[in-house]
Amino acid sequence: MSTVEAPAKPFGTLTFEEKLDRLALVAVRVGLNLQPEQEVVISASLDHVPFVRRITEHAYKAGAKAVTTLYADDETILARYKYAPDASFDFTPKWLADGIAAAYGSGAARLGIAGANPALLKDQDPAKVSRANVATSKAMKPAMEPITRHAINWSILAGATPAWAKLVFPHLHEAEAVPALWEAIFKASRITGDDPVADWKQHGQNIAAQVDRLNEKRYSALHFRGPGTDLTVGLADDHLWAGGGGVCGNGIFCNANIPTEECFTTPHKDRVSGTVSASKPLSHQGTLIENIQVRFEGGRIVEANASAGQDALRKLISVDEGASRLGEVALVPHSSPIAQSGLLFWNTLFDENAASHIALGQAYATCIREGEHMDEATLAAKGANTSLIHVDWMIGSGEVDVDGVRTDGTSEPLMRQGEWV
Amino acid sequence: MSTVEAPAKPFGTLTFEEKLDRLALVAVRVGLNLQPEQEVVISASLDHVPFVRRITEHAYKAGAKAVTTLYADDETILARYKYAPDASFDFTPKWLADGIAAAYGSGAARLGIAGANPALLKDQDPAKVSRANVATSKAMKPAMEPITRHAINWSILAGATPAWAKLVFPHLHEAEAVPALWEAIFKASRITGDDPVADWKQHGQNIAAQVDRLNEKRYSALHFRGPGTDLTVGLADDHLWAGGGGVCGNGIFCNANIPTEECFTTPHKDRVSGTVSASKPLSHQGTLIENIQVRFEGGRIVEANASAGQDALRKLISVDEGASRLGEVALVPHSSPIAQSGLLFWNTLFDENAASHIALGQAYATCIREGEHMDEATLAAKGANTSLIHVDWMIGSGEVDVDGVRTDGTSEPLMRQGEWV
Ligand SMILES: [Zn+2]
Ligand SMILES: [Zn+2]
Ligand SMILES: [Zn+2]
Ligand SMILES: [Zn+2]
Numbered sequence: 001m002s003t004v005e006a007p008a009k010p011f012g013t014l015t016f017e018e019k020l021d022r023l024a025l026v027a028v029r030v031g032l033n034l035q036p037e038q039e040v041v042i043s044a045s046l047d048h049v050p051f052v053r054r055i056t057e058h059a060y061k062a063g064a065k066a067v068t069t070l071y072a073d074d075e076t077i078l079a080r081y082k083y084a085p086d087a088s089f090d091f092t093p094k095w096l097a098d099g100i101a102a103a104y105g106s107g108a109a110r111l112g113i114a115g116a117n118p119a120l121l122k123d124q125d126p127a128k129v130s131r132a133n134v135a136t137s138k139a140m141k142p143a144m145e146p147i148t149r150h151a152i153n154w155s156i157l158a159g160a161t162p163a164w165a166k167l168v169f170p171h172l173h174e175a176e177a178v179p180a181l182w183e184a185i186f187k188a189s190r191i192t193g194d195d196p197v198a199d200w201k202q203h204g205q206n207i208a209a210q211v212d213r214l215n216e217k218r219y220s221a222l223h224f225r226g227p228g229t230d231l232t233v234g235l236a237d238d239h240l241w242a243g244g245g246g247v248c249g250n251g252i253f254c255n256a257n258i259p260t261e262e263c264f265t266t267p268h269k270d271r272v273s274g275t276v277s278a279s280k281p282l283s284h285q286g287t288l289i290e291n292i293q294v295r296f297e298g299g300r301i302v303e304a305n306a307s308a309g310q311d312a313l314r315k316l317i318s319v320d321e322g323a324s325r326l327g328e329v330a331l332v333p334h335s336s337p338i339a340q341s342g343l344l345f346w347n348t349l350f351d352e353n354a355a356s357h358i359a360l361g362q363a364y365a366t367c368i369r370e371g372e373h374m375d376e377a378t379l380a381a382k383g384a385n386t387s388l389i390h391v392d393w394m395i396g397s398g399e400v401d402v403d404g405v406r407t408d409g410t411s412e413p414l415m416r417q418g419e420w421v
Numbered sequence: 422m423s424t425v426e427a428p429a430k431p432f433g434t435l436t437f438e439e440k441l442d443r444l445a446l447v448a449v450r451v452g453l454n455l456q457p458e459q460e461v462v463i464s465a466s467l468d469h470v471p472f473v474r475r476i477t478e479h480a481y482k483a484g485a486k487a488v489t490t491l492y493a494d495d496e497t498i499l500a501r502y503k504y505a506p507d508a509s510f511d512f513t514p515k516w517l518a519d520g521i522a523a524a525y526g527s528g529a530a531r532l533g534i535a536g537a538n539p540a541l542l543k544d545q546d547p548a549k550v551s552r553a554n555v556a557t558s559k560a561m562k563p564a565m566e567p568i569t570r571h572a573i574n575w576s577i578l579a580g581a582t583p584a585w586a587k588l589v590f591p592h593l594h595e596a597e598a599v600p601a602l603w604e605a606i607f608k609a610s611r612i613t614g615d616d617p618v619a620d621w622k623q624h625g626q627n628i629a630a631q632v633d634r635l636n637e638k639r640y641s642a643l644h645f646r647g648p649g650t651d652l653t654v655g656l657a658d659d660h661l662w663a664g665g666g667g668v669c670g671n672g673i674f675c676n677a678n679i680p681t682e683e684c685f686t687t688p689h690k691d692r693v694s695g696t697v698s699a700s701k702p703l704s705h706q707g708t709l710i711e712n713i714q715v716r717f718e719g720g721r722i723v724e725a726n727a728s729a730g731q732d733a734l735r736k737l738i739s740v741d742e743g744a745s746r747l748g749e750v751a752l753v754p755h756s757s758p759i760a761q762s763g764l765l766f767w768n769t770l771f772d773e774n775a776a777s778h779i780a781l782g783q784a785y786a787t788c789i790r791e792g793e794h795m796d797e798a799t800l801a802a803k804g805a806n807t808s809l810i811h812v813d814w815m816i817g818s819g820e821v822d823v824d825g826v827r828t829d830g831t832s833e834p835l836m837r838q839g840e841w842v
Contacts, residue, residue: 037508046470049494056497060504065512067501071492073470076477080488083481087458091486095527099520106516 011192016179022191023157024054026258028062030200031155032109033245033254036063038153039108041100045116046073047161055111068103070096074117074163081124089131097139104146107250112156117163118283118346126287130315133285137319137388148390150256150366151249157258158185158349167346188259188338188350200255207244210420211263214241214331219404222329223411224356226400227277228293233329233358234271236383238369241265249372259338261353264330266367268383270299272326279355280394283346287312292393299325301360317360322387328359328367334398334418348392356396356415361387432613437600443612444578445475447679449483451621452576453530454666454675457484459574460529462521466537467494468582476532489524491517495538495584502545510552518560525567528671533577538584539704539767547708551736554706558740558809569811571677571787572670578679579606579770588767609680609759609771621676628665631841632684635662635752640825643750644832645777647821648698649714654750654779655692657804659790662686670793680759682774685751687788689804691720693747700776701815704767708733713814720746722781738781743808749780749788755819755839769813777817777836782808 014022028034040059044052049071056067080088104110121129137144146152165177172180186192193199224231243263245255278292289309294301301324306313317324332355338345339354363384365371371379376386396402402415413421435443449455461480465473470492477488501509525531542550567573586598593601607613614620645652664684666676699713710730715722722745727734738745753776759766760775784805786792792800797807817823823836834842 037506039512039514041514046467046492049467053494053496053500057500057504060500060506060509063506065506065509066514067497068514068517069492069494069497071467071490073474073490075474076488076490079474079478079481083478085458085481085484085486088481088486091460093460093462093487093489093524093529095520095523095529096489098523099516102516102519103514108514108516 010194011186016182019182019186019191020051021054022196023186023189024051024058026189026191026196026200027055027111027155027157028058029197031157031255031258032111032153033252034059034062034064034109034153035252037065038063039066039103039106040064040068040111041103041108042067042069042111042113044069044071044113044159045161046071048113048115048159051113051159072116074120077120081121081128089128090135092135092139094139097143100140101142101146104143104152107152109152110147110154112154114156114158114347114349115161115164117161118167119288120163121285122287126311126315129285129287129312134319134388141388146249148362148364149249149372150246150364151372153248153250153252153254155254155256155258156349157189158347160185164347168343184341184343184345188341188353190259190337204244204255207260207263211241211243214263214265217404218407220407221271221405222414223403223405224276224395224400226279226397229276229395229400231274231276231296231395232272232405233326234268234383235329236266236268236363236368238382239265240367240369242364242367246366257349257353259350259353261336261338262330262332262357264328264367266363266384267326267329267358268299269322269325269327269363269380269385270383272296272299276358276395278394279397279400280344280351281346282391282393283348284312284316284391288346289313301325316389316391319389320387322385323361323389325360325385325387326358327361327363327385327387327390328392330358330392331356331402331415332396333415333420334396351394352392355394356400356402356418357392357394359390359392361385361389361391431615432607437603440603440607440612441472442475443617444607444610445472445479447610447612447617447621448476448532448576448578449479450618452578452676452679453532453574454673455480455483455485455530455574456673458486459484460487460524460527461485461489461532462524462529463488463490463532463534465490465492465534465580466582467492469534469536469580472534472580493537495541498541502542502549510549511556513556513560515560518564521561522563522567525564525573528573530573531568531575533575535577535579535768535770536582536585538582539588540709541584542706543708547732547736550706550708550733555740555809562809567670569783569785570670570793571667571785572793574669574671574673574675576675576677576679577770578610579768581606585768589764605762605764605766609762609774611680611758625665625676628681628684632662632664635684635686638825639828641828642692642826643835644824644826645697645816645821647700647818650697650816650821652695652697652717652816653693653826654747655689655804656750657687657689657784657789659803660686661788661790663785663788667787678770678774680771680774682757682759683751683753683778685749685788687784687805688747688750688779689720690743690746690748690784690801690806691804693717693720697779697816699815700818700821701765701772702767703812703814704769705733705737705812709767710734722746737810737812740810741808743806744782744810746781746806746808747779748782748784748806748808748811749813751779751813752777752823752836753817754836754841755817772815773813776815777821777823777839778813778815780811780813782806782810782812
């Protein structure tokens with residue numbers, strides 16, 4: 001990782017274009033840590049064209065052999081729901097999904113730009129939305145595997161869009177909301193210091209120290225207590241805590257999420273019990289799910305309610321057997337800069353870094369010791385869950401306590417009122 | 422083909438958005454003749470987003486199962502030439518080319534929107550431009566095969582862009598040039614009548630009648646005479662004339678070019694001799710080649726000159742063995758609406774329909790009787806040329822005469838001063 005291109009000017013004196021360029025630099029140098037002659041595949045919304053252009057320039061400067069951007073367009077997605085024949089909703093262009101998988105297989109890095117309208121599909125038929133999501137997840141499974149296994153260097157970061165900005169800043173006009181969201185993204189993405197590449201290095205070392213402490217503990221479970229929550233999350237056998245950047249299967253160190261504040265590991269798919277209430281709404285593929293409350297027995301959700309989006313929630317957890325079990329548990333201190341911003345981003349990439357969370361669905365093989373070399377059956381025997389989905393879901397807040405439960409059944413305080421003890 | 426959605430309002434009373442929508446309708450219904458539950462892959466420039474949105478809506482209305490648009494961006498193409506490492510110019514993402522080929526193989530239709538800046542690469546290193554073109558052509562060969570063989574329904578039409586408009590209307594400001602170019606495109610694309618779908622049907626019947634007359638003649642060669650031109654183009658054995666729409670290998674009738682005014686066939690790759698002068702400049706992948714003059718012996722170019730872009734021309738014809746031989750000869754009357762517009766479009770799709778032309782490189786197998794069922798060696802024995810390139814190149818004008826040469830060596834007038842006799 002090189003700081004050679006990090007600008008020396010104080011952040012406050014930069015123009016918007018210079019700030020955007022700095023985030024693009026961080027995406028390439030910190031997020032991907034792109035290597036000379038590597039290929040990159042970018043996925044973005046048409047709202048992100050100026051940002052993609054900055055990123056592409058930095059990618060070529062870093063030695064990229066080719067930069068290919070696959071653009072999605074909210075308007076044509078809606079046109080599909082309005083006009084396409086019914087059969088469309090069980091169909092996904094497999095050639096494109098397979099092509100992306102082939103790109104990763106041949107050494108390409110992957111950069112995702114989040115920020116499309118989180119409420120895009122809220123007025124669409126939930127049955128069609130769910131069918132389309134299932135079709136996409138199925139087609140994308142080979143492309144998602146090198147991502148979940150961290151076989152390649154990849155990163156996801158966010159860019160503001162008008163629709164997203166209006167949701168985060170409902171009282172501002174669009175002309176003010178979009179720049180306000182960009183500023184919030186810049187702060188949350190830790191690029192406001194004089195040398196963001198060096199700042200990211202320090203931030204990564206801090207998270208790594210916390211991860212090391214958790215790995216030494218070898219807890220058998222975590223116990224969450226808070227308003228509407230009394231949940232025991234058993235941890236997978238040979239689980240590993242992770243967080244911040246890491247070395248991928250291709251040997252490249254990358255930061256897969258910008259921002260990232262979490263320490264996370266793999267729960268045991270059969271050893272989760274109790275009740276849990278979401279501390280923030282969940283925005284899932286265009287539908288907003290609010291005030292989720294769920295009861296687990298033997299690892300499985302046996303009761304699921306929500307004050308809004310309940311249908312979408314129930315469809316989500318019935319996508320497959322693993323969709324009603326946990327694939328991730330993560331701890332985030334309430335003092336995280338994103339929590340402190342006081343904003344609800346309506347976007348998992350940000351909101352999951354404002355609060356401790358759990359994820360329904362697929363587990364990360366890398367969070368099991370030697371897991372990247374195990375087949376699915378061996379991983380499952382350790383307790384790692386399998387599913388087409390992986391949906392993060394916030395359960396932490398300043399009112400939630402967490403205990404670490406040892407293998408002998410005794411426990412010790414880990415977080416109190418959302419902060420590390 | 423259905424005229425059900427063709428608007429009844431006179432063209433002159435339509436808003437720009439309504440005119441654009443009408444061209445989008447013609448693209449889907451006339452160009453592709455898209456079938457219910459067919460998939461479509463669109464390639465377009467980021468300048469074409471509003472046009473792509475209109476097309477996508479009409480595609481879904483026609484029953485498309487999925488519409489995928491692959492966007493190119495002039496700015497990131499230039500960033501590559503400015504910043505990418507040298508190895509980049511021999512590399513093309515093969516996963517994407519193979520993905521597109523797989524899409525066609527699984528039944529997708531293909532729509533191309535032309536109109537990107539024709540002079541985009543004029544200041545770039547011609548060696549890099551040529552290497553990049555060769556790499557792309559090689560990677561795209563499997564994807565181009567179903568196109569050149571007309572195995573699937575496909576169509577290419579144009580949308581105005583600021584850079585292109587400035588080239589066509591150098592004396593207008595951008596704000597006037599772009600609408601002027603759109604109007605020229607609308608006229609050339611024959612959508613200014615009250616029922617463009619019906620008008621296209623009539624136009625297709627007129628071209629088909631001319632094609633039938635030429636096919637009955639069984640000429641062995643065409644002889645072009647004009648200023649700087651005295652060229653004999655032998656025709657391939659069992660050549661077939663084609664033009665207008667046609668039934669593709671998948672059984673769907675489509676109009677592969679909008680506009681189209683030409684009748685074309687396959688020349689014999691070894692039987693072209695004499696001298697020919699271009700009647701219009703050639704814009705080839707970002708480079709402008711002007712005042713081309715070329716001499717053929719035994720089918721092969723033995724001398725090639727141009728007043729501008731001569732390097733690009735010589736690189737082009739040395740891409741491979743077939744790049745210096747002909748793969749197409751086409752007749753277009755000088756009374757074609759595009760010729761009559763008096764505009765130089767700097768775009769082959771339009772300019773080739775303003776004048777009789779020849780093409781260097783790959784021949785269309787469909788212009789040999791039963792050619793779509795022949796292997797490469799059998800096609801070559803008939804005289805059909807093979808190459809990675811296919812570049813059309815205008816040689817007709819109001820000053821050019823064409824004779825049809827019979828197998829017994831006698832000849833008859835076919836065109837005089839650019840018009841059918
Ligand atoms: Zn997480
Ligand atoms: Zn997660
Ligand atoms: Zn032609
Ligand atoms: Zn041609």
